[in-house]
Amino acid sequence: MMDEKKISQKTLNKSFNLWFWGALTCFSQEQMQTFGYLASMLPIIKELYPDKKKQQENIHAYTAFFNTNPMLGSVIIGTTASLEEARANGKGIDGETINDMRAGLMGPIAGIGDSLIDGTLIPILLGIALGMSRNGSPVGAIFYIIAWSLIAYFGQRFLYFRGYKLGDKAVDILVGTQGKAIRKAISIVGGMVVGGVLASWVSVTTSLKLRDSSGRVFMDLQKQLDNIYPGLLTVIVTFLCWWLMAKKHVSAIWTMIILIGVAFLGVLVGFFNPGLSY
Incomplete structure (x- = not known):
């Protein structure tokens, strides 16, 4: 019996870092984040399929159009890594299944991410930073740079490995009834935060x-x-x-x-x- 293939921690870390630093690599209106997604999956494909021909065949699943919220999108990359691992072990997963999963998650993740990150988190951080920058103090700018960098990196890392752990279960959570409730709640909170920032600073x-x-x-x-x-x-x-x-x-x-x-x-x-x- 052939040993079950398992993605190493080193490869997962490399895949995540490629997404974090290169999610918008070669970004264009035609391809959006396709090449960033493709680059993040290359280390995984190379480790799971030593044969060059097999690598070329399986990497085609990641050449289709891809675009979502870059920060929360890391959960899709982690989920894909888990599905690719299952495909390498012959568990009934194929390229079409992976593409269906990706297409199904792009929209919900974009909706959650745009409301939570752009509409809630960033205005809150900027509001705090503006308060700290009164009278021309640079403390607010320094605070924002450090806080955003830490939240962005460790938040995306957490989501990547959570997606890898959940695998295809992530689809049910994010697209199902629970996901719809989360998106609605976040959009309401986001609207409140933007309104509060508007009233305070504009x-x-x-x-x-x-x-x-x-x-x-x-x-x-x-x-x-x-x-x-x-x-x-x-x-x-x-x-x-x-x-x-x-x-x-x-x-x-x-x-x-x-x-x-x-x-x-x-x-x-x-x-x-x-x-x-x-």
């Missing part, structure tokens, strides 16, 4: 004041707006950004350029006052 006000012939101010627009709806301009700018990116699919860079243009025109006509003195 402030759009107008300096427009109407004066009579004697120069006396008879209407301060900002005070009038605050009486009607405090923070109204901040809400309007926020919804403008959301509308541009979510509905019109304008990139973040172009959205920032548009905001700069609006601010520039606002200063020219006297609607905004940057408070600069020369």
Whole structure:
């Protein structure tokens, strides 16, 4: 009887590090994370299949399109490693099964990751860092770099090896009823966090004041707006950004350029006052 093949800890570590450092290798709109995924599986394929021809045949399972949240996506790589190990041991797993698993997990993991990481974790860390950076202190920036780096590395590592341990059970957890509940809960928390950060750190006000012939101010627009709806301009700018990116699919860079243009025109006509003195 042939000995059961087992991926060594050294190879698993190498596979994880290739994903961590190269998830976006050769990134393009056509391939997205395909090559990063492929590179992370190369050490595993080489160890499980010593024969070069067999390596070439089995690596084709990882050339299909792949794109998900890079941080939480490590659980898919770990799960794939487990399935590849099962395939090498003749347990009824083939390339099509692996591709089906990958296709089934890409969407749910992207949904969870984008809400949890981009919509919750990063705003929380940035909020803490901004508070620590008052008066120009560099402590906040240092804190964010260190905290994010540690969370990103050890968080992805934990998910990779958890996926490897769970194998195909990870699919049921992430795609089933439990996964849907997790995604819904995280999206709600993410929305609350973004709203809290918005209310704390974003402030759009107008300096427009109407004066009579004697120069006396008879209407301060900002005070009038605050009486009607405090923070109204901040809400309007926020919804403008959301509308541009979510509905019109304008990139973040172009959205920032548009905001700069609006601010520039606002200063020219006297609607905004940057408070600069020369």
